[in-house]
Amino acid sequence: MDKHEIRRVIATRVAKEFRDGDLVNLGIGLPTLVANYVPSDIDVTFQSENGFIGMGSAPEAGEENKNLTNAGGQPVTILKSAAFFDSAMSFAIIRGGHLDCTVLGALQVDSKGNLANWMIPGKKVPGMGGAMDLVTGAKKVVVAMEHTARGAVKILTECNLPLTAVGVVDLIVTEMGVMKVTDKGLVLIEYNPQFTIDEIQAVTEAKLIVDENLKEML
Amino acid sequence: MNKISTVDQAIAKIEDGMVVMIAGFLGCGTPETFIDALIEKGTKDLTIICNDTAFPDKGIGRLIVNKQVKKVITSHIGTNPETGRQMNEGEMEVVLTPQGTIAEQVRAAGAGLGGVITPTGLGTVVEEGKQIIEVKGRKYLVEEPLHADIALIHAEKADTKGNLVYEYSATNFNPLMAMAADTVIVEAEHIVEVGDLDPNFIHTPHIFVNMIVKGGHNG
Numbered sequence: 001m002d003k004h005e006i007r008r009v010i011a012t013r014v015a016k017e018f019r020d021g022d023l024v025n026l027g028i029g030l031p032t033l034v035a036n037y038v039p040s041d042i043d044v045t046f047q048s049e050n051g052f053i054g055m056g057s058a059p060e061a062g063e064e065n066k067n068l069t070n071a072g073g074q075p076v077t078i079l080k081s082a083a084f085f086d087s088a089m090s091f092a093i094i095r096g097g098h099l100d101c102t103v104l105g106a107l108q109v110d111s112k113g114n115l116a117n118w119m120i121p122g123k124k125v126p127g128m129g130g131a132m133d134l135v136t137g138a139k140k141v142v143v144a145m146e147h148t149a150r151g152a153v154k155i156l157t158e159c160n161l162p163l164t165a166v167g168v169v170d171l172i173v174t175e176m177g178v179m180k181v182t183d184k185g186l187v188l189i190e191y192n193p194q195f196t197i198d199e200i201q202a203v204t205e206a207k208l209i210v211d212e213n214l215k216e217m218l
Numbered sequence: 219m220n221k222i223s224t225v226d227q228a229i230a231k232i233e234d235g236m237v238v239m240i241a242g243f244l245g246c247g248t249p250e251t252f253i254d255a256l257i258e259k260g261t262k263d264l265t266i267i268c269n270d271t272a273f274p275d276k277g278i279g280r281l282i283v284n285k286q287v288k289k290v291i292t293s294h295i296g297t298n299p300e301t302g303r304q305m306n307e308g309e310m311e312v313v314l315t316p317q318g319t320i321a322e323q324v325r326a327a328g329a330g331l332g333g334v335i336t337p338t339g340l341g342t343v344v345e346e347g348k349q350i351i352e353v354k355g356r357k358y359l360v361e362e363p364l365h366a367d368i369a370l371i372h373a374e375k376a377d378t379k380g381n382l383v384y385e386y387s388a389t390n391f392n393p394l395m396a397m398a399a400d401t402v403i404v405e406a407e408h409i410v411e412v413g414d415l416d417p418n419f420i421h422t423p424h425i426f427v428n429m430i431v432k433g434g435h436n437g
Binding site for chain 1: 244246269270292293302314316319320325336337338344374384388392394
């Protein structure tokens with residue numbers, strides 16, 4: 001699969017997690033694409049943690065407003081139902097259990113649902129931004145990422161990078177499959193038929209438990 | 219009490235070594251007038267409290283590039299490579315704090331609270347050196363309030379008494395920081411007469427504001 005196809009597969013599958021009426025926060029990068037794949041028969045509200053709900057698409061050239069940007073600093077539009085607020089309210093929504101789902105990328109995720117996505121010591125320290133609050137407070141935490149990083153394994157028995165939070169991840173969606181975090185470990189509930197189970201396990205350090213009702217992912 | 223000030227009068231309040239809160243989110247809602255003036259004046263050894271260090275050529279990031287910052291308390295530095303470089307070289311202290319925690323620490327200072335207790339950061343490096351307490355069977359980190367000598371604020375509109383209205387996502391940390399400093403200095407795109415703003419839609423009441431400067435990119 002080429003990069004575009006990988007991203008399309010992941011975003012399409014993640015969008016199926018949403019329910020009518022959900023409030024959702026999408027991280028920067030691949031997770032942002034998920035907004036384009038939300039089924040048309042449900043109403044999903046997107047939050048931007050810099051201070052509003054009701055985020056729309058990117059503006060047409062020339063229609064940008066310098067006072068209206070997304071959490072990545074890019075110009076954005078709003079829906080008619082949008083509402084603005086300060087950062088304390090924004091994180092009250094996030095931390096207070098009012099956010100139905102957050103979708104983020106990861107550097108590493110492990111069999112206990114631990115997440116590492118904010119720093120590589122000595123190499124890259126961008127900071128956690130709102131990520132720690134998002135994964136601590138959201139009702140459902142979905143990691144959306146490529147299964148490996150240029151061949152390096154990212155789904156581990158135990159993360160070895162500094163954690164973003166402990167035991168918070170509910171679901172991992174990659175181009176190879178969908179894994180649910182359970183008390184017993186990672187359960188492969190769906191797979192991409194372009195790969196065999198053995199091929200998926202070969203690039204996954206954590207032991208995958210194959211669900212008895214295993215399905216194709218799309 | 220006349221709060222309408224010049225940039226020079228406002229910047230004269232900011233001394234070397236002070237703790238300064240600067241609002242904004244990746245530059246959106248940051249009072250650039252005061253960044254320009256601080257760079258021109260060369261005020262140094264500042265401790266900055268901010269959401270992020272923006273970009274090398276935008277917002278708070280410009281003060282860091284100009285080496286005027288001794289310490290920064292912030293949630294994100296990834297868009298400004300100079301922050302990371304100065305941190306790695308030991309030229310500047312960087313305290314990385316979750317975004318929602320900074321927001322509540324600032325709010326707590328303005329609201330007279332002794333801090334906040336939050337589950338965010340438990341089990342991570344954020345909890346190092348901090349007290350952990352248990353409430354109703356759940357663990358929380360104790361985070362102290364963040365107060366500053368100066369808060370630098372960007373508003374869309376101010377009346378001459380200091381009532382403020384923000385616009386869209388340029389709101390972010392502005393209302394919180396406007397409550398949490400000894401001296402609150404506002405850059406307003408538009409300054410209007412008292413009575414011109416609808417009192418039902420004031421975001422920051424005038425009692426928090428000390429100085430108002432006409433400025434900003436629409437100004």
